[in-house]
Amino acid sequence: MPKKPPPVAPSPAGSVEPASATSRNEYTVDELARVTDTTVRNVRAYQDRGLLAPPEKRGRVGVYDDTHVSRLKLINHLLARGYTLANIQDLIMAVDEGHDLRSILGLETAIGGRWSRERPKKYSLLELLQMFGDKTSPGALAKAVDLGLLERDGLSFVSGNPTALAAGATMAKEGIALADLLDAVSIARPHFNAVAKALVDLVVHQLDRYDAxxxxxxxxxxxxxxxxxxxxxxxxxxxxxxxxxxxxxxxGDYLGDRVAAIMEKKLGHPAQGAAAARTVTKKGNAKK
Known part of the structure; x- marks a missing residue:
């Protein structure tokens, strides 16, 4: 369990904090780089240029939070759109000096901040073997990495969602082939991406009243x-x-088909059996 963070200091550059800021996520520099898809070297470089606020010091350890995550996401986004670090530095300086662009900082955290409160967790190969048993294979690990479920970290692996990884391990131990489970994730992901896009559009629809x-x-x-x-x-x-x-x-649909097949085999009335099975299933669903 993550430690309860200390009281939140005033936000840099006057950014707007959510009411629940006392339960913010906290990161080491390695975790910060991982969740923002950058490198520790970049984090240090952005700090040196004044693009990123320094971390809170606790002893010899620097502690970052979601304001750093959202700032790094903004920097990455602007870089992807062709802005140079010098351009971005001018923007950040304008924000820090209190210009109207200051307003983007609160929105940056509210919209671009992480939706999950889970912290990444590192696993050794032995730990993964213990979790998934004989279901683990080099091919399965490679596919999990390709899907982003695991990330290589030297001889170890990092999961951004340990709860989902544990659920997958339990399903594998119950007899579900790991390859089939990974295939299901691969098939379902585009649909989840579409759902996420629709819901994010609903959330940020609040901005539609303003000029783009x-x-x-x-x-x-x-x-x-x-x-x-x-x-x-x-x-x-x-x-x-x-x-x-x-x-x-x-x-319910699967159960109806299975019952229909059994009735067809036992009673020899395929049409009647299928219809009866589907009726029973739909009635059961309706009662729920």
Whole structure:
């Protein structure tokens, strides 16, 4: 369990913090680099140029938080759009000097901050073998890395979602082939990406009232940021609810087909058996 962080100091550059900032995520420099898809060297370089605030010092350890994550994501995004570090430095300086661009910092955290509160966890190859047993193979590990479920770190592996990894290990121990499980993730991912895009669009729809190339007025930012922070967990609830509904329907359809096949074999009435089985299944689902 992560340690409870100390009281939050005033945010750099006047950025707007969510009401739940006392439960913020915290990272070492290695974890920060990993979750923002950059390198420790880049993190140090951005700090040296004044693009990234220094970490909080606890003894000899530097502790970063979600404000650093969102700032790094902003830098990465601007670099991808063709801005130079000098351009970005001018932008950050304008923000830090209190220009209207300051407003983007609160939105940057609310929109670009991580949605998961899980912290990455490192596993040795032996630990993975113990978790997945004889289901583990070089091919399965390679596919898990390709899917981003694991990341190589020297001779070890890092999972950004240890809970999901543990769930996969339990399913493998219950007899599900690891290759089939990874195939299911690969097949489902584009659909989850589409769902995520739709829900993020709903959350950031709050910005649609403003011009696409203009920041909201500073006076509007606190309420806007607060609204986005309230909408984020509701989007996750909607995903879980819809997923449960879809799982119930899929399992009900499978059960109906299985019962229909049994009745066809035992009673010799394929049409009647199939119809009866599907009726029973649908009635059961309706009662739920």
């Amino acid at each position: 190339d203009a920041l909201p007025p500073p006076a509007d930012v606190p309420a806007l940021v607060d609204a986005i922070w309230r909408l984020r967990p509701l989007a996750s609830v909607l995903v879980e609810s819809e997923m449960n509904r879809a799982l119930e329907e899929a399992s």
